[in-house]
C-alpha cells in the first residue's frame with residue numbers, strides 16, 4: 001500500500017510503499033477513501049506531541065470501508081462504511097475508561113500519532129472506535145465530520161444552551177463553518193463572528209441568524225446588546241481574538257474552547273463571578289458521539305465544505321490548510 005509519511009519532523013511528507021498491515025485481535029483494517037486534513041496534523045508533522053515514533057502517517061479524519069476483520073471482531077461486517085476520528089483507541093482499564101469516558105483515556109491512541117493514520121491507503125484500528133457512515137454521506141463529506149464535525153457538534157450539545165438561546169460561533173474556518181450549521185440546526189439563535197464584512201453572506205448561508213464583523217464592530221458590545229451569549233464556541237486559534245467574545249457572555253454563559261490557541265487568554269477573573277460565567281474546553285468524543293454526529297448531519301443536511309486532492313498531493317494540501325488558503329476543509333482521497 002501507499003502512504004504519505006513524516007520521516008523527519010519539520011520536512012516534507014514522503015510518498016512511500018509499505019506492506020499491507022494485518023489486523024490483530026479485536027481490530028479491523030479499513031481501506032481509506034478519504035482523510036481530512038486537520039490543524040492538529042501539525043502535531044505529527046512538526047513533532048509537537050510527546051513520544052511519536054517516526055516514520056508516521058498523519059491523519060485522524062478517516063473515512064473508508066472495512067476490508068479485513070481481525071480475530072474476535074463480531075460487531076462489524078466486511079464492506080461496512082466507517083469513520084475513525086481523534087479518539088482512535090483506548091486501554092479500557094484506566095479510571096476514565098472504567099467510567100466510559102474513552103476520549104479522556106490516559107493511554108488514548110490517536111490515529112496519526114500513536115499509529116499510522118489516514119494519510120495512507122489502509123489503516124488498522126480497534127473495532128470499538130468505528131462509527132458507521134450513513135449512505136447519504138460521501139466519504140469526502142464524512143471524513144471532516146470525524147474531527148471538526150464531532151468536536152463542534154458534541155461541544156455544542158453538551159454546553160447547556162436551550163433552543164432559542166444565543167450561541168455565538170467565533171471563527172468561520174474548518175470547525176466554525178460546521179459549528180454554525182450545527183448551532184442553527186439545534187435550534188439556537190446562531191451568531192457568527194469573523195473578520196471582514198464579506199463573510200456575512202456566507203455565515204447566513206450556513207444558517208447564522210446574525211453576523212458580527214470583528215474587524216469593524218465591537219464584538220463585546222454587539223453580543224451584550226443581543227442579551228449576552230449563553231455559549232460562545234471559540235474555534236479560532238488566537239487568544240487575542242477570543243477575549244472580546246469572552247466579555248460578551250451573558251448570565252450562566254459558557255466560553256467553550258475548541259480552537260487550540262497556545263498563548264494565555266487575557267481575562268479578568270473577577271468578571272466571571274457576576275452571572276456565574278465559565279470557561280471550558282472540549283475534546284472530540286467517543287465512537288457513539290461520532291455515530292451521532294454523522295446521523296445528525298444526515299438528518300439535518302449539515303455538510304462540510306471540502307476541497308479534495310489525491311493522497312500523493314498531501315504536501316500541497318497540507319500547505320493549503322496551514323496557510324489558510326483553503327477556506328474550509330482539505331480532504332485527501334485515495
Ligand SMILES: [Zn+2]
Nearest residue numbers: 038040147148
Ligand atoms: Zn483534528
Ligand SMILES: [Zn+2]
Nearest residue numbers: 091094097105
Ligand atoms: Zn483508558
